Amino acid sequence: xxxxxSHPETQKAGIFSAYGQPEFFCELTNRGENLPExxxxxxxxxxxxxxxxxxxxxxxxxxxxxxxxxxxxxYSDREAIDRVLPFDVIPRVLTxxxxxxxxxxxxxxxxxxxxxxRDIYHERKILHDGVVPEDLILNNPGYCQKMIGLDVPGDVYxxxxxxxxxRDRSGRFLVLEDNVRTPSGVSYVIENRHMMLxxxxxxxSGMPLRSVDDYGLxxxxxxxxxxxxxxxxxxxxxxxxxxxNSAYFEHVFLAREMGVPLVEGRDLVVKNHLVYMRTVAGLRxxxxxxxxxxxxxxxxxxxxxxxxxxxxxxxxAYRRGNVTLxxxxxxxxxxxxxxYAYMPRIIKYYLQEEAMLDSVETxxxxxxxxxxxxxxxxxxxxxxxVGESGGYGLLIGPQATASELEEFRAxxxxxxxxxxxxxxxxxxxxxxxxxxxxxxxxxxxxxxxxTGKSTWVLPGGLSRVAxxxxxxxxxxxxxxxxxxxxxxxx
Amino acid sequence: MTQLSAPSVGMLPGLNTLLSRYAESMMWLARxxxxxxNLARLIEVTEAFVRGTDGETGxxxxxxxxxxxxxxxxxxxxxxxxxxxxxxxxxxxxPSSIRAMANAVRENARSVRPLIxxxxxxxxxIFTRWILDLKxxxxxxTGLSALCNHxxxxxxxxxxxxxxxxYRDQAWLFYLLGRHLERSDQITRLIDIRYHKxxxxxxxxxEIDTTQWVSVLRSAAAYHAFRRLQPVTxxxxxxxxxxxxxxxxxxxxxxxxxxxxxxxxxxxxxxIYESMAMPFRNVSRNxxxxxxxxxxxxxxxxxxMSICIGYKHRSRQFKTN
Numbered sequence: 189x190x191x192x193x194s195h196p197e198t199q200k201a202g203i204f205s206a207y208g209q210p211e212f213f214c215e216l217t218n219r220g221e222n223l224p225e226x227x228x229x230x231x232x233x234x235x236x237x238x239x240x241x242x243x244x245x246x247x248x249x250x251x252x253x254x255x256x257x258x259x260x261x262x263y264s265d266r267e268a269i270d271r272v273l274p275f276d277v278i279p280r281v282l283t284x285x286x287x288x289x290x291x292x293x294x295x296x297x298x299x300x301x302x303x304x305x306r307d308i309y310h311e312r313k314i315l316h317d318g319v320v321p322e323d324l325i326l327n328n329p330g331y332c333q334k335m336i337g338l339d340v341p342g343d344v345y346x347x348x349x350x351x352x353x354x355r356d357r358s359g360r361f362l363v364l365e366d367n368v369r370t371p372s373g374v375s376y377v378i379e380n381r382h383m384m385l386x387x388x389x390x391x392x393s394g395m396p397l398r399s400v401d402d403y404g405l406x407x408x409x410x411x412x413x414x415x416x417x418x419x420x421x422x423x424x425x426x427x428x429x430x431x432x433n434s435a436y437f438e439h440v441f442l443a444r445e446m447g448v449p450l451v452e453g454r455d456l457v458v459k460n461h462l463v464y465m466r467t468v469a470g471l472r473x474x475x476x477x478x479x480x481x482x483x484x485x486x487x488x489x490x491x492x493x494x495x496x497x498x499x500x501x502x503x504x505a506y507r508r509g510n511v512t513l514x515x516x517x518x519x520x521x522x523x524x525x526x527x528y529a530y531m532p533r534i535i536k537y538y539l540q541e542e543a544m545l546d547s548v549e550t551x552x553x554x555x556x557x558x559x560x561x562x563x564x565x566x567x568x569x570x571x572x573x574v575g576e577s578g579g580y581g582l583l584i585g586p587q588a589t590a591s592e593l594e595e596f597r598a599x600x601x602x603x604x605x606x607x608x609x610x611x612x613x614x615x616x617x618x619x620x621x622x623x624x625x626x627x628x629x630x631x632x633x634x635x636x637x638x639t640g641k642s643t644w645v646l647p648g649g650l651s652r653v654a655x656x657x658x659x660x661x662x663x664x665x666x667x668x669x670x671x672x673x674x675x676x677x678x
Numbered sequence: 679m680t681q682l683s684a685p686s687v688g689m690l691p692g693l694n695t696l697l698s699r700y701a702e703s704m705m706w707l708a709r710x711x712x713x714x715x716n717l718a719r720l721i722e723v724t725e726a727f728v729r730g731t732d733g734e735t736g737x738x739x740x741x742x743x744x745x746x747x748x749x750x751x752x753x754x755x756x757x758x759x760x761x762x763x764x765x766x767x768x769x770x771x772x773p774s775s776i777r778a779m780a781n782a783v784r785e786n787a788r789s790v791r792p793l794i795x796x797x798x799x800x801x802x803x804i805f806t807r808w809i810l811d812l813k814x815x816x817x818x819x820t821g822l823s824a825l826c827n828h829x830x831x832x833x834x835x836x837x838x839x840x841x842x843x844x845y846r847d848q849a850w851l852f853y854l855l856g857r858h859l860e861r862s863d864q865i866t867r868l869i870d871i872r873y874h875k876x877x878x879x880x881x882x883x884x885e886i887d888t889t890q891w892v893s894v895l896r897s898a899a900a901y902h903a904f905r906r907l908q909p910v911t912x913x914x915x916x917x918x919x920x921x922x923x924x925x926x927x928x929x930x931x932x933x934x935x936x937x938x939x940x941x942x943x944x945x946x947x948x949x950i951y952e953s954m955a956m957p958f959r960n961v962s963r964n965x966x967x968x969x970x971x972x973x974x975x976x977x978x979x980x981x982x983m984s985i986c987i988g989y990k991h992r993s994r995q996f997k998t999n
Contacts, residue, residue, distance in 0.1 A: 256800055257799060449792070455699055
């Protein structure tokens with residue numbers, strides 16, 4: 189590729205001819221004074237395509253995903269509808285320096301979260317020292333009584349995590365939330381890369397792009413690392429709720445990549461506190477379980493008695509150290525939206541260092557001053573319910589009507605402990621192929637980390653994009669799509 | 679030079695740990711695909727070749743072959759040819775309609791998706807989606823042959839992709855088991871019903887009779903093979919003999935069938951032997967008597983199935999503990 193020093197705007201702009209300079213931080217074009225060299229190269233190469241060409245090549249993308257069955261399933265009445273996560277072909281690019289920062293920031297966070305979980309299920313020093321309110325933790329719905337005093341292999345509670353990051357107007361990375369229960373989306377990171385290379389092989393060719401292909405292998409090694417002590421050749425399985433789960437494709441994907449059986453609760457049986465799977469050659473022992481079933485449904489004897497998804501006796505087998513669950517039980521307390529507000533202090537408490545990744549300023553409505561501030565500034569804030577995920581039930585103040593604000597105010601006063609509030613972040617944008625041409629759309633980033641004996645961060649992550657113009661909500665249930673995330677090695 | 683290595687089969691964890699549920703799904707996946715192909719062929723052949731005594735298309739024989747008389751009459755009291763087609767192609771209330779079977783294929787394929795090749799899954803995904811989206815208007819007698827051919831071709835594509843891409847482990851053996859089980863079931867049903875239909879007329883040897891026996895061969899995709907072997911005489915005896923007794927020389931089978939490495943002893947003999955010999959041996963008692971064929975005792979259906987799915991083995995394990 190020919191390298192020039194002139195500013196992008198002065199060259200042939202191709203698909204970018206109508207893009208202009210967005211008013212937000214643009215992941216590709218608008219980064220202040222100097223566009224980093226790797227980004228300039230991607231920009232130049234993209235600019236060589238014209239709109240018709242890129243449309244012609246990407247027309248097929250969703251059809252391909254549908255045929256491959258890379259879908260999530262939505263159920264209505266009696267019909268099962270397979271939906272495709274819309275794929276945008278223009279990649280989101282991160283430089284080697286940006287990635288190095290994210291990587292260290294995520295590693296720091298995961299380390300602190302694991303130490304925090306160990307502490308609150310053992311000595312509770314952080315609570316005694318008053319850094320985090322005892323009530324918030326011990327009465328948290330995510331706090332699991334069965335974990336109290338239990339030692340887990342390598343003191344790892346969170347083996348698989350996803351950290352939702354956004355960038356503000358200045359390009360600073362902020363953590364929006366942690367996902368340390370059963371984070372999903374990693375299969376799309378890898379499938380998006382494959383799709384990208386199928387559709388635009390000439391865009392990536394020769395670029396110093398870091399591979400995302402060995403996630404499955406790393407996940408498998410992680411699960412072997414944390415198998416019960418003394419097991420040299422552990423049997424790993426992935427426990428799924430089954431073919432009707434909306435993330436079933438991801439479960440299949442990961443089981444295949446790891447080369448391990450994808451089991452359902454009915455395939456496992458616990459005898460004498462040992463876990464087995466039912467095979468054609470009889471019962472076979474199981475040592476490490478990557479479970480994609482929530483705590484509450486894992487074991488009808490320990491939690492929800494109605495659950496048919498779980499395995500009776502699994503939790504007791506786990507408590508006796510005969511099997512490893514990844515992630516551990518009771519990790520949900522660490523990604524609680526109210527606990528999130530304390531995360532900078534939690535990091536400082538355990539690691540004696542400042543959090544590398546900033547958090548969004550958060551007002552806890554359970555606290556009187558937080559509630560008062562939220563009520564007084566409702567039209568400027570984003571208010572989130574603590575227990576929800578998937579972008580449901582939140583209020584974006586500046587975009588709400590007067591009556592919506594009033595209604596929410598009443599709800600807040602009724603159950604303040606259910607909510608937190610944050611200032612609206614002007615999320616960064618990325619050029620995105622839209623019906624009218626290439627336009628700026630808001631994006632976030634979810635890097636995935638694996639923790640066994642150490643923490644490894646997949647170089648990439650899920651870049652979700654809000655396809656509706658002006659929308660800040662990137663969730664797939666709310667009209668979001670995704671992009672391939674390119675981490676440059678140089 | 680690079681040293682090539684292939685771990686011995688006994689050491690491969692994947693070969694010894696097939697989940698019983700996967701085995702079951704593989705078997706049913708194969709059975710339903712085989713059944714869909716057979717049904718599509720049967721409908722096509724019936725339309726073109728099968729005539730009753732009154733010269734009308736013998737649609738009712740399809741209902742009889744599938745033992746669906748009571749269910750069909752309850753749903754369609756005044757049965758017409760169109761009704762039979764609706765009932766067998768897209769009626770979701772009929773568990774043996776192509777639509778209902780495509781749905782079963784889809785669910786089984788989803789279950790074993792971690793096991794089968796991406797190519798197999800993709801083709802089944804497209805095929806079953808297409809069947810599930812068929813509307814009553816798509817089932818017209820004028821376009822019937824084309825529709826049946828499309829279905830048959832998709833089933834045969836599936837067979838080819840499976841042959842080319844499915845790893846030869848236990849899952850594959852259970853797949854073979856399901857296919858041959860279904861094939862032998864279909865062939866015996868076909869012969870039973872046609873026999874009943876044809877025999878009472880007492881016109882053996884007449885022109886219509888020969889046509890009807892040829893249609894039996896066509897329904898089993900065996901017509902041209904039969905012709906190569908029997909160019910001159912088409913008698914009920916040699917048609918049925920061809921379908922039930924004709925054996926393929928052992929020399930033609932790859933040695934893996936004789937020495938299955940991945941099954942523990944109790945399974946070895948039964949499964950391999952049966953799955954290969956199945957189409958020629960697993961004949962129902964009635965037709966066996968009628969056609970004077972000796973059936974080995976051990977292919978008793980119930981015991982056989984329980985071994986396939988592993989229940990018997992499992993219950994034995996539970997008892998010892």
